[in-house]
Amino acid sequence: MMGTVSPRARTGPSREEKKAETRGKLLDAAATVFAQKGIAGASLDDVADAAGLTKGAVYSNFDSKEDLVWTLLEERLGQESLAIIPQVDSSHTQEEQALEAGELFMNLADRERDMFLLEYEYMLYIARHPEKRRKNNFTRRRDEVAGIIQAQAEEAGAQLPMPATDLATALFALGSGITLEWLVNPDEVPVDLFGRMLGVIFSFESQPAASDKQ
Amino acid sequence: MMGTVSPRARTGPSREEKKAETRGKLLDAAATVFAQKGIAGASLDDVADAAGLTKGAVYSNFDSKEDLVWTLLEERLGQESLAIIPQVDSSHTQEEQALEAGELFMNLADRERDMFLLEYEYMLYIARHPEKRRKNNFTRRRDEVAGIIQAQAEEAGAQLPMPATDLATALFALGSGITLEWLVNPDEVPVDLFGRMLGVIFSFESQPAASDKQ
Protein backbone atom coordinates (compact mmCIF):
# COMPACT_ATOMS: atom_id res chain seq x y z
CA MET A 1 0.00 0.00 0.00
CA MET A 2 0.91 3.64 -0.26
CA GLY A 3 2.86 3.04 -3.42
CA THR A 4 5.47 5.69 -2.79
CA VAL A 5 8.17 3.39 -4.07
CA SER A 6 7.56 2.61 -7.70
CA PRO A 7 10.84 3.21 -9.46
CA ARG A 8 9.99 0.71 -12.09
CA ALA A 9 9.60 1.27 -15.81
CA ARG A 10 10.48 4.99 -15.80
CA THR A 11 14.22 5.07 -15.38
CA GLY A 12 14.01 8.74 -14.43
CA PRO A 13 16.62 11.32 -15.33
CA SER A 14 20.21 10.23 -15.08
CA ARG A 15 22.58 11.69 -12.54
CA GLU A 16 24.28 13.67 -15.27
CA GLU A 17 21.01 15.14 -16.50
CA LYS A 18 20.00 16.19 -13.03
CA LYS A 19 23.34 17.81 -12.40
CA ALA A 20 23.10 19.75 -15.65
CA GLU A 21 19.64 20.88 -14.67
CA THR A 22 20.85 22.06 -11.27
CA ARG A 23 23.71 23.91 -12.92
CA GLY A 24 21.27 25.63 -15.24
CA LYS A 25 19.00 26.62 -12.37
CA LEU A 26 21.96 28.08 -10.51
CA LEU A 27 23.09 30.08 -13.51
CA ASP A 28 19.58 31.39 -14.09
CA ALA A 29 19.28 32.39 -10.46
CA ALA A 30 22.74 33.94 -10.48
CA ALA A 31 21.91 36.04 -13.51
CA THR A 32 18.84 37.46 -11.78
CA VAL A 33 20.32 37.93 -8.35
CA PHE A 34 23.69 39.32 -9.42
CA ALA A 35 22.10 41.74 -11.81
CA GLN A 36 19.66 42.96 -9.17
CA LYS A 37 22.02 43.29 -6.21
CA GLY A 38 25.31 43.53 -7.99
CA ILE A 39 27.94 40.84 -7.90
CA ALA A 40 29.57 41.97 -4.70
CA GLY A 41 26.23 42.70 -3.07
CA ALA A 42 24.69 39.31 -3.70
CA SER A 43 25.58 36.34 -1.54
CA LEU A 44 25.73 32.72 -2.56
CA ASP A 45 22.85 32.15 -0.19
CA ASP A 46 20.81 34.57 -2.26
CA VAL A 47 21.68 32.70 -5.42
CA ALA A 48 21.00 29.30 -3.92
CA ASP A 49 17.70 30.44 -2.43
CA ALA A 50 16.57 31.89 -5.75
CA ALA A 51 17.38 28.56 -7.37
CA GLY A 52 15.56 26.62 -4.64
CA LEU A 53 18.79 24.93 -3.59
CA THR A 54 21.54 25.32 -1.01
CA LYS A 55 25.00 26.80 -1.13
CA GLY A 56 26.45 23.31 -1.24
CA ALA A 57 24.88 22.87 -4.66
CA VAL A 58 26.87 25.87 -5.83
CA TYR A 59 30.11 24.35 -4.62
CA SER A 60 29.20 21.06 -6.17
CA ASN A 61 28.94 22.74 -9.57
CA PHE A 62 31.45 25.58 -9.34
CA ASP A 63 34.82 26.06 -7.72
CA SER A 64 34.03 29.35 -6.07
CA LYS A 65 31.89 32.43 -6.30
CA GLU A 66 34.31 33.87 -8.82
CA ASP A 67 34.02 30.76 -10.95
CA LEU A 68 30.24 31.04 -10.90
CA VAL A 69 30.38 34.67 -11.95
CA TRP A 70 32.90 33.88 -14.63
CA THR A 71 30.92 31.03 -16.07
CA LEU A 72 27.78 33.10 -16.09
CA LEU A 73 29.47 35.88 -18.02
CA GLU A 74 31.15 33.56 -20.46
CA GLU A 75 28.11 31.45 -21.20
CA ARG A 76 25.31 33.94 -21.10
CA LEU A 77 26.64 37.32 -22.04
CA GLY A 78 26.91 38.87 -25.44
CA GLN A 79 25.11 36.02 -27.13
CA GLU A 80 21.95 37.95 -27.61
CA SER A 81 23.40 41.14 -28.94
CA LEU A 82 25.08 39.17 -31.71
CA ALA A 83 21.70 37.71 -32.60
CA ILE A 84 20.52 41.15 -33.68
CA ILE A 85 22.53 41.11 -36.86
CA PRO A 86 20.64 38.44 -38.79
CA GLN A 87 17.34 40.07 -37.80
CA VAL A 88 18.09 43.18 -39.82
CA ASP A 89 16.69 43.18 -43.33
CA SER A 90 19.79 43.51 -45.48
CA SER A 91 17.78 44.51 -48.53
CA HIS A 92 17.00 47.86 -46.96
CA THR A 93 19.19 50.92 -47.29
CA GLN A 94 22.03 51.33 -44.89
CA GLU A 95 20.21 54.07 -43.04
CA GLU A 96 17.06 51.96 -42.69
CA GLN A 97 19.12 49.09 -41.41
CA ALA A 98 20.73 51.42 -38.88
CA LEU A 99 17.32 52.42 -37.55
CA GLU A 100 16.16 48.84 -37.36
CA ALA A 101 19.30 47.67 -35.60
CA GLY A 102 19.06 50.54 -33.13
CA GLU A 103 15.50 49.65 -32.28
CA LEU A 104 16.30 45.98 -31.87
CA PHE A 105 19.20 46.84 -29.62
CA MET A 106 17.16 49.08 -27.35
CA ASN A 107 14.42 46.46 -27.18
CA LEU A 108 17.03 43.97 -26.11
CA ALA A 109 18.32 46.32 -23.45
CA ASP A 110 14.79 46.77 -22.15
CA ARG A 111 14.10 43.06 -22.04
CA GLU A 112 17.52 42.08 -20.71
CA ARG A 113 18.12 44.95 -18.37
CA ASP A 114 19.64 42.64 -15.80
CA MET A 115 22.11 41.20 -18.25
CA PHE A 116 23.19 44.62 -19.38
CA LEU A 117 23.84 45.73 -15.85
CA LEU A 118 25.89 42.60 -15.38
CA GLU A 119 27.87 43.32 -18.51
CA TYR A 120 28.78 46.79 -17.28
CA GLU A 121 29.82 45.42 -13.95
CA TYR A 122 31.95 42.89 -15.72
CA MET A 123 33.60 45.60 -17.80
CA LEU A 124 34.52 47.48 -14.66
CA TYR A 125 35.92 44.31 -13.20
CA ILE A 126 38.11 43.76 -16.24
CA ALA A 127 39.21 47.37 -16.28
CA ARG A 128 40.52 46.77 -12.78
CA HIS A 129 41.91 43.29 -13.42
CA PRO A 130 43.32 43.36 -16.94
CA GLU A 131 45.11 40.06 -16.39
CA LYS A 132 41.75 38.32 -16.25
CA ARG A 133 40.71 39.49 -19.65
CA ARG A 134 40.11 36.61 -22.03
CA LYS A 135 40.22 36.20 -25.72
CA ASN A 136 37.94 38.86 -26.79
CA ASN A 137 34.30 38.63 -27.45
CA PHE A 138 34.59 42.30 -28.16
CA THR A 139 36.94 42.05 -31.13
CA ARG A 140 35.00 39.17 -32.61
CA ARG A 141 31.68 40.99 -32.49
CA ARG A 142 33.23 44.21 -33.64
CA ASP A 143 34.95 42.62 -36.62
CA GLU A 144 31.71 40.97 -37.63
CA VAL A 145 29.88 44.27 -37.64
CA ALA A 146 32.82 45.97 -39.33
CA GLY A 147 32.62 43.43 -42.14
CA ILE A 148 28.96 44.12 -42.66
CA ILE A 149 29.50 47.87 -42.70
CA GLN A 150 32.33 47.51 -45.18
CA ALA A 151 30.32 45.27 -47.47
CA GLN A 152 27.34 47.63 -47.39
CA ALA A 153 29.50 50.63 -48.17
CA GLU A 154 31.12 48.91 -51.11
CA GLU A 155 27.83 47.77 -52.47
CA ALA A 156 26.40 51.25 -52.20
CA GLY A 157 29.55 52.77 -53.66
CA ALA A 158 29.82 55.09 -50.70
CA GLN A 159 33.02 56.03 -48.96
CA LEU A 160 33.21 55.39 -45.25
CA PRO A 161 34.19 58.38 -43.12
CA MET A 162 36.73 56.21 -41.27
CA PRO A 163 37.93 52.59 -41.25
CA ALA A 164 35.05 50.18 -40.76
CA THR A 165 36.69 48.71 -37.68
CA ASP A 166 36.78 52.06 -35.94
CA LEU A 167 33.23 52.78 -37.01
CA ALA A 168 32.09 49.46 -35.55
CA THR A 169 33.92 50.19 -32.30
CA ALA A 170 32.19 53.54 -32.07
CA LEU A 171 28.79 51.97 -32.73
CA PHE A 172 29.23 49.52 -29.89
CA ALA A 173 30.38 52.33 -27.65
CA LEU A 174 27.44 54.49 -28.62
CA GLY A 175 25.03 51.64 -27.99
CA SER A 176 26.42 50.80 -24.59
CA GLY A 177 26.74 54.45 -23.63
CA ILE A 178 23.17 55.28 -24.55
CA THR A 179 21.89 52.16 -22.85
CA LEU A 180 23.78 52.88 -19.66
CA GLU A 181 22.55 56.45 -19.51
CA TRP A 182 19.06 55.21 -20.26
CA LEU A 183 19.17 52.66 -17.44
CA VAL A 184 20.22 55.46 -15.09
CA ASN A 185 17.95 58.21 -16.41
CA PRO A 186 15.10 56.52 -18.25
CA ASP A 187 13.13 59.73 -18.60
CA GLU A 188 15.94 61.75 -20.09
CA VAL A 189 16.99 59.40 -22.87
CA PRO A 190 14.57 58.77 -25.74
CA VAL A 191 14.44 55.09 -26.63
CA ASP A 192 14.85 55.76 -30.31
CA LEU A 193 17.91 57.93 -29.84
CA PHE A 194 20.31 55.15 -30.76
CA GLY A 195 18.49 54.44 -34.00
CA ARG A 196 18.36 58.09 -34.93
CA MET A 197 22.04 58.56 -34.18
CA LEU A 198 22.88 55.58 -36.35
CA GLY A 199 20.85 57.23 -39.06
CA VAL A 200 22.88 60.42 -38.71
CA ILE A 201 26.19 58.60 -38.70
CA PHE A 202 25.29 56.61 -41.79
CA SER A 203 23.79 59.50 -43.66
CA PHE A 204 27.00 59.82 -45.72
CA GLU A 205 25.37 57.23 -47.90
CA SER A 206 22.68 59.64 -49.01
CA GLN A 207 25.08 61.63 -51.14
CA PRO A 208 27.32 58.93 -52.65
CA ALA A 209 30.24 60.07 -54.78
CA ALA A 210 29.13 58.16 -57.83
CA SER A 211 26.87 55.35 -59.01
CA ASP A 212 29.47 53.86 -61.29
CA LYS A 213 28.39 50.27 -60.76
CA GLN A 214 27.07 48.62 -63.92
CA MET B 1 65.97 72.30 27.45
CA MET B 2 64.63 70.32 24.56
CA GLY B 3 62.14 72.95 23.62
CA THR B 4 59.50 70.57 22.38
CA VAL B 5 56.82 72.64 23.98
CA SER B 6 56.72 76.06 22.42
CA PRO B 7 53.10 76.70 21.50
CA ARG B 8 53.64 80.36 21.82
CA ALA B 9 53.19 82.99 19.16
CA ARG B 10 51.96 80.60 16.45
CA THR B 11 48.40 79.83 17.37
CA GLY B 12 48.43 76.81 15.05
CA PRO B 13 45.50 75.65 12.97
CA SER B 14 42.14 75.79 14.61
CA ARG B 15 40.18 72.67 15.41
CA GLU B 16 37.85 73.44 12.56
CA GLU B 17 40.70 73.79 10.08
CA LYS B 18 42.26 70.53 11.14
CA LYS B 19 38.99 68.72 10.82
CA ALA B 20 38.45 70.08 7.32
CA GLU B 21 41.94 68.96 6.41
CA THR B 22 41.27 65.46 7.74
CA ARG B 23 38.05 65.32 5.82
CA GLY B 24 39.86 66.30 2.65
CA LYS B 25 42.52 63.65 3.20
CA LEU B 26 39.85 61.04 3.68
CA LEU B 27 38.02 62.03 0.52
CA ASP B 28 41.26 62.01 -1.48
CA ALA B 29 42.14 58.60 -0.15
CA ALA B 30 38.62 57.32 -0.77
CA ALA B 31 38.72 58.46 -4.38
CA THR B 32 41.92 56.54 -4.99
CA VAL B 33 41.05 53.42 -3.05
CA PHE B 34 37.45 53.08 -4.19
CA ALA B 35 38.40 53.60 -7.80
CA GLN B 36 41.15 51.00 -7.59
CA LYS B 37 39.35 48.27 -5.67
CA GLY B 38 35.78 49.20 -6.36
CA ILE B 39 33.46 50.56 -3.73
CA ALA B 40 32.33 47.21 -2.41
CA GLY B 41 35.84 45.79 -2.60
CA ALA B 42 37.50 48.52 -0.61
CA SER B 43 37.26 48.60 3.18
CA LEU B 44 37.25 51.61 5.43
CA ASP B 45 40.54 50.37 6.80
CA ASP B 46 41.96 50.68 3.29
CA VAL B 47 40.69 54.22 3.03
CA ALA B 48 41.90 55.22 6.50
CA ASP B 49 45.33 53.67 5.88
CA ALA B 50 45.70 55.47 2.58
CA ALA B 51 44.88 58.71 4.37
CA GLY B 52 47.31 57.95 7.19
CA LEU B 53 44.46 57.88 9.69
CA THR B 54 42.23 55.37 11.43
CA LYS B 55 38.69 54.21 10.81
CA GLY B 56 37.54 56.29 13.72
CA ALA B 57 38.47 59.41 11.77
CA VAL B 58 36.07 58.26 9.08
CA TYR B 59 33.23 57.95 11.57
CA SER B 60 34.13 61.27 13.05
CA ASN B 61 33.62 62.92 9.65
CA PHE B 62 30.97 60.76 8.01
CA ASP B 63 27.93 58.87 9.21
CA SER B 64 28.73 55.62 7.45
CA LYS B 65 30.54 54.12 4.51
CA GLU B 66 27.59 54.97 2.32
CA ASP B 67 27.73 58.58 3.44
CA LEU B 68 31.44 58.73 2.58
CA VAL B 69 30.80 57.30 -0.87
CA TRP B 70 27.92 59.62 -1.42
CA THR B 71 29.83 62.72 -0.38
CA LEU B 72 32.73 61.73 -2.58
CA LEU B 73 30.51 61.37 -5.59
CA GLU B 74 28.60 64.56 -4.95
CA GLU B 75 31.62 66.73 -4.29
CA ARG B 76 34.19 65.39 -6.68
CA LEU B 77 32.48 63.88 -9.67
CA GLY B 78 31.56 65.53 -12.90
CA GLN B 79 33.28 68.77 -12.04
CA GLU B 80 36.15 68.21 -14.38
CA SER B 81 34.26 67.13 -17.44
CA LEU B 82 32.32 70.38 -17.32
CA ALA B 83 35.60 72.25 -17.26
CA ILE B 84 36.30 71.07 -20.79
CA ILE B 85 33.78 73.40 -22.36
CA PRO B 86 35.54 76.71 -21.76
CA GLN B 87 38.82 75.20 -22.98
CA VAL B 88 37.51 74.79 -26.49
CA ASP B 89 38.29 77.65 -28.84
CA SER B 90 34.87 78.87 -29.89
CA SER B 91 36.25 80.79 -32.85
CA HIS B 92 37.01 77.52 -34.64
CA THR B 93 34.58 75.71 -36.86
CA GLN B 94 32.14 73.33 -35.27
CA GLU B 95 34.04 70.33 -36.58
CA GLU B 96 37.34 71.62 -35.25
CA GLN B 97 35.76 72.27 -31.90
CA ALA B 98 34.44 68.72 -31.93
CA LEU B 99 37.90 67.31 -32.47
CA GLU B 100 39.38 69.49 -29.75
CA ALA B 101 36.66 68.60 -27.26
CA GLY B 102 37.10 64.90 -28.04
CA GLU B 103 40.81 65.09 -27.41
CA LEU B 104 40.37 67.00 -24.17
CA PHE B 105 37.83 64.47 -23.01
CA MET B 106 40.05 61.48 -23.71
CA ASN B 107 42.98 63.20 -22.02
CA LEU B 108 40.79 63.71 -19.01
CA ALA B 109 39.77 60.06 -19.02
CA ASP B 110 43.41 59.06 -19.16
CA ARG B 111 44.42 61.34 -16.32
CA GLU B 112 41.36 60.65 -14.21
CA ARG B 113 40.91 56.98 -14.92
CA ASP B 114 40.06 56.30 -11.30
CA MET B 115 37.34 58.90 -11.25
CA PHE B 116 35.81 57.57 -14.42
CA LEU B 117 35.67 54.06 -13.03
CA LEU B 118 33.99 55.47 -9.97
CA GLU B 119 31.47 57.29 -12.09
CA TYR B 120 30.49 54.11 -13.90
CA GLU B 121 30.15 52.27 -10.63
CA TYR B 122 27.95 55.06 -9.39
CA MET B 123 25.76 54.85 -12.47
CA LEU B 124 25.24 51.14 -11.89
CA TYR B 125 24.38 51.89 -8.30
CA ILE B 126 21.77 54.42 -9.33
CA ALA B 127 20.37 52.10 -11.99
CA ARG B 128 19.72 49.64 -9.16
CA HIS B 129 18.55 52.20 -6.62
CA PRO B 130 16.57 54.77 -8.57
CA GLU B 131 15.16 56.25 -5.37
CA LYS B 132 18.64 57.50 -4.48
CA ARG B 133 18.96 59.52 -7.61
CA ARG B 134 19.39 63.20 -6.91
CA LYS B 135 18.69 66.33 -8.82
CA ASN B 136 20.53 65.68 -11.92
CA ASN B 137 24.03 66.63 -12.76
CA PHE B 138 23.34 64.89 -16.00
CA THR B 139 20.56 67.15 -17.22
CA ARG B 140 22.45 70.25 -16.18
CA ARG B 141 25.57 69.31 -18.09
CA ARG B 142 23.59 68.07 -21.04
CA ASP B 143 21.53 71.25 -21.32
CA GLU B 144 24.65 73.34 -21.17
CA VAL B 145 26.20 71.44 -24.06
CA ALA B 146 22.90 71.46 -25.93
CA GLY B 147 22.82 75.23 -25.66
CA ILE B 148 26.28 75.51 -27.15
CA ILE B 149 25.43 73.17 -30.00
CA GLN B 150 22.27 75.09 -30.74
CA ALA B 151 24.05 78.43 -30.71
CA GLN B 152 26.79 77.15 -33.00
CA ALA B 153 24.31 75.73 -35.45
CA GLU B 154 22.33 78.95 -35.60
CA GLU B 155 25.43 81.00 -36.09
CA ALA B 156 26.60 78.74 -38.89
CA GLY B 157 23.16 78.67 -40.42
CA ALA B 158 23.21 74.89 -40.40
CA GLN B 159 20.28 72.68 -39.54
CA LEU B 160 20.76 70.17 -36.76
CA PRO B 161 19.89 66.57 -37.64
CA MET B 162 17.90 66.26 -34.41
CA PRO B 163 17.01 68.42 -31.40
CA ALA B 164 20.12 69.78 -29.70
CA THR B 165 19.15 68.15 -26.41
CA ASP B 166 19.10 64.70 -27.97
CA LEU B 167 22.33 65.37 -29.75
CA ALA B 168 23.97 66.39 -26.49
CA THR B 169 22.65 63.27 -24.78
CA ALA B 170 24.12 61.15 -27.54
CA LEU B 171 27.47 62.90 -27.29
CA PHE B 172 27.72 62.18 -23.58
CA ALA B 173 26.75 58.60 -24.23
CA LEU B 174 29.30 58.25 -26.99
CA GLY B 175 32.00 59.73 -24.80
CA SER B 176 31.27 57.50 -21.85
CA GLY B 177 30.83 54.45 -24.06
CA ILE B 178 34.11 54.94 -25.86
CA THR B 179 35.90 55.66 -22.63
CA LEU B 180 34.52 52.58 -20.94
CA GLU B 181 35.47 50.34 -23.82
CA TRP B 182 38.87 51.97 -23.89
CA LEU B 183 39.42 51.36 -20.20
CA VAL B 184 38.57 47.70 -20.78
CA ASN B 185 40.37 47.21 -24.09
CA PRO B 186 42.98 49.92 -24.39
CA ASP B 187 44.62 48.35 -27.42
CA GLU B 188 41.43 48.04 -29.42
CA VAL B 189 40.11 51.56 -29.08
CA PRO B 190 42.05 54.40 -30.74
CA VAL B 191 42.36 57.37 -28.42
CA ASP B 192 41.29 59.79 -31.09
CA LEU B 193 38.17 57.84 -31.99
CA PHE B 194 35.89 60.09 -29.99
CA GLY B 195 37.21 63.19 -31.70
CA ARG B 196 36.86 61.65 -35.14
CA MET B 197 33.33 60.49 -34.43
CA LEU B 198 32.39 63.96 -33.27
CA GLY B 199 33.80 65.21 -36.54
CA VAL B 200 31.59 62.79 -38.47
CA ILE B 201 28.50 63.64 -36.49
CA PHE B 202 29.04 67.36 -36.95
CA SER B 203 29.98 67.15 -40.60
CA PHE B 204 26.46 68.29 -41.54
CA GLU B 205 27.88 71.73 -41.10
CA SER B 206 30.23 71.35 -44.05
CA GLN B 207 27.43 71.72 -46.54
CA PRO B 208 25.33 74.50 -45.00
CA ALA B 209 22.13 75.47 -46.71
CA ALA B 210 23.20 79.08 -47.20
CA SER B 211 25.73 81.65 -46.03
CA ASP B 212 23.20 84.43 -45.78
CA LYS B 213 24.91 86.19 -42.89
CA GLN B 214 26.29 89.59 -43.80
Add this chain to the structure above:
DNA sequence: TGTACATCAGTGAACGCGCGTTCACTGATGTAC
Protein backbone atom coordinates in the same frame (compact mmCIF):
# COMPACT_ATOMS: atom_id res chain seq x y z
C1' DT C 1 48.63 86.66 30.89
C1' DG C 2 47.39 82.58 33.61
C1' DT C 3 44.56 78.73 35.49
C1' DA C 4 40.80 75.29 35.56
C1' DC C 5 37.52 73.09 33.17
C1' DA C 6 34.84 71.71 28.77
C1' DT C 7 34.80 70.12 24.22
C1' DC C 8 35.62 67.07 20.71
C1' DA C 9 38.57 65.08 16.64
C1' DG C 10 40.83 61.18 16.20
C1' DT C 11 42.72 56.59 18.48
C1' DG C 12 42.74 51.77 19.05
C1' DA C 13 40.53 47.93 20.61
C1' DA C 14 36.44 45.20 20.66
C1' DC C 15 32.04 43.56 18.88
C1' DG C 16 29.02 41.13 15.98
C1' DC C 17 27.33 39.78 11.79
C1' DG C 18 27.34 38.22 7.06
C1' DC C 19 29.36 35.54 3.86
C1' DG C 20 32.58 32.45 1.33
C1' DT C 21 34.29 28.08 2.13
C1' DT C 22 34.64 23.42 4.22
C1' DC C 23 33.04 19.02 5.68
C1' DA C 24 30.68 14.96 7.44
C1' DC C 25 26.64 12.99 5.96
C1' DT C 26 22.53 11.19 3.11
C1' DG C 27 20.01 9.02 -0.22
C1' DA C 28 19.34 8.42 -4.98
C1' DT C 29 21.78 6.72 -9.13
C1' DG C 30 25.13 3.66 -11.15
C1' DT C 31 27.78 -0.74 -11.46
C1' DA C 32 29.45 -5.51 -10.75
C1' DC C 33 28.18 -10.00 -10.40
Add this chain to the structure above:
DNA sequence: TGTACATCAGTGAACGCGCGTTCACTGATGTAC
Protein backbone atom coordinates in the same frame (compact mmCIF):
# COMPACT_ATOMS: atom_id res chain seq x y z
C1' DT D 1 15.77 -9.76 -12.62
C1' DG D 2 17.94 -9.28 -8.08
C1' DT D 3 21.47 -8.11 -4.51
C1' DA D 4 25.47 -5.72 -2.50
C1' DC D 5 28.45 -2.19 -2.86
C1' DA D 6 30.39 2.30 -4.91
C1' DT D 7 29.71 6.84 -6.37
C1' DC D 8 28.57 11.39 -5.90
C1' DA D 9 25.14 15.55 -6.20
C1' DG D 10 23.21 18.08 -2.97
C1' DT D 11 22.26 18.98 2.32
C1' DG D 12 22.84 21.48 6.45
C1' DA D 13 25.65 22.80 9.97
C1' DA D 14 29.93 24.78 11.38
C1' DC D 15 34.05 27.58 10.79
C1' DG D 16 36.73 31.63 10.41
C1' DC D 17 37.73 35.87 8.69
C1' DG D 18 36.98 40.53 7.10
C1' DC D 19 34.64 44.52 7.66
C1' DG D 20 31.27 48.09 9.17
C1' DT D 21 30.14 49.99 13.38
C1' DT D 22 30.60 51.18 18.36
C1' DC D 23 32.81 52.90 22.38
C1' DA D 24 35.80 54.24 26.19
C1' DC D 25 39.64 56.99 26.13
C1' DT D 26 43.31 60.75 25.08
C1' DG D 27 45.30 64.93 24.34
C1' DA D 28 45.09 69.09 21.88
C1' DT D 29 42.06 73.12 21.21
C1' DG D 30 38.66 76.26 23.02
C1' DT D 31 36.40 78.94 26.77
C1' DA D 32 35.29 81.18 31.26
C1' DC D 33 36.98 83.82 34.77
